[in-house]
Amino acid sequence: MTRRLTALLGVAALAVAACGGSDGGEATGTGSDGETRTVSVGMLPILPTAALHAGIAEGFFEEEGLEVEIETGQGGAALLPAVASGQMEFATGNPVSLLQAREEGLDVRMTAHWTSGLTEGEGDINGVIALDGSGLESAADLAGHTVAVNTLEGMGGLTVREAVRQDGGDPDAVEFTELGFPDMPAALNDGNVDAVWIPEPFMTSLVDGDAHVVTHQGRESVPGHPTQVFFTSGDLVESDPELVESMTRAMNKTLEFADENPDAVREHVNDFLDVEPDLLERVKLEEFGTDLREQEITQLGELMTQDGLLDGPADVDGLLQSAPDRG
Numbered sequence: 001m002t003r004r005l006t007a008l009l010g011v012a013a014l015a016v017a018a019c020g021g022s023d024g025g026e027a028t029g030t031g032s033d034g035e036t037r038t039v040s041v042g043m044l045p046i047l048p049t050a051a052l053h054a055g056i057a058e059g060f061f062e063e064e065g066l067e068v069e070i071e072t073g074q075g076g077a078a079l080l081p082a083v084a085s086g087q088m089e090f091a092t093g094n095p096v097s098l099l100q101a102r103e104e105g106l107d108v109r110m111t112a113h114w115t116s117g118l119t120e121g122e123g124d125i126n127g128v129i130a131l132d133g134s135g136l137e138s139a140a141d142l143a144g145h146t147v148a149v150n151t152l153e154g155m156g157g158l159t160v161r162e163a164v165r166q167d168g169g170d171p172d173a174v175e176f177t178e179l180g181f182p183d184m185p186a187a188l189n190d191g192n193v194d195a196v197w198i199p200e201p202f203m204t205s206l207v208d209g210d211a212h213v214v215t216h217q218g219r220e221s222v223p224g225h226p227t228q229v230f231f232t233s234g235d236l237v238e239s240d241p242e243l244v245e246s247m248t249r250a251m252n253k254t255l256e257f258a259d260e261n262p263d264a265v266r267e268h269v270n271d272f273l274d275v276e277p278d279l280l281e282r283v284k285l286e287e288f289g290t291d292l293r294e295q296e297i298t299q300l301g302e303l304m305t306q307d308g309l310l311d312g313p314a315d316v317d318g319l320l321q322s323a324p325d326r327g
Contacts, residue, residue: 099300127217
């Protein structure tokens with residue numbers, strides 16, 4: 001089966017080459033000479049990116065002799081080939097896209113956890129939202145309706161389908177359409193879609209109006225699954241293991257700090273996003289921490305094979321082969 005990922009990778013690779021980034025193999029830095037290394041990291045312009053800003057401010061990367069240059073991408077489809085081609089050293093991506101990439105022959109490897117859905121308390125960090133009065137009250141109700149997701153054959157559709165299945169509905173009866181997150185509220189309010197799969201801060205903003213949560217599909221499908229992980233290329237792992245190890249140590253310090261200090265993370269959101277203070281106080285942040293959540297990634301991989309997002313078994317072992325403290 002030829003999936004949409006193949007075309008995305010080809011187009012995105014051209015875009016990456018045009019926009020520039022660090023040249024592969026030239027991330028020089030803390031070696032025996034003690035010089036500082038400049039490392040490029042691709043991130044999305046979403047709330048959890050604030051945790052990396054917090055880690056930089058706390059000096060965790062400086063302690064490892066690293067100077068981080070954050071390159072904000074508008075979508076993971078551009079970040080993935082940038083790392084695979086060596087234009088960028090590290091980036092965040094969701095496990096679904098990375099497992100698809102490995103099946104397509106790209107040697108991308110997870111080096112650290114980044115964010116996961118919530119496992120405690122109420123709610124979650126994303127969900128399926130519908131307008132009040134729509135008649136959509138649970139996951140099963142989505143059958144026969146149109147749901148907007150940011151990427152077809154991606155994390156959103158996969159977990160929504162499983163939530164519908166778990167609720168006794170027909171996942172094949174859900175129609176998905178692709179929209180960017182910022183465009184989803186207008187599409188929902190204009191009646192162009194019946195529901196939207198959307199993260200914070202959009203989710204809380206919609207619920208503040210005339211909308212409600214139909215399902216927190218993450219908790220109904222694979223509770224606590226990673227939403228984003230840190231990854232690099234197999235080439236960088238093999239050619240510069242010291243850099244990968246230094247970056248991973250700094251990342252794990254950042255993850256532990258972010259998990260224990262959510263208010264410090266919120267303080268850095270407006271470094272790159274414009275979020276009203278009242279809304280920022282109320283939005284939910286993902287779980288950070290250093291647990292790789294291999295079991296949840298394996299569950300996602302099994303769902304991908306079941307729903308046809310992969311031709312064969314998910315290469316979870318290959319994805320995690322360079323991750324420290326596995327298991």
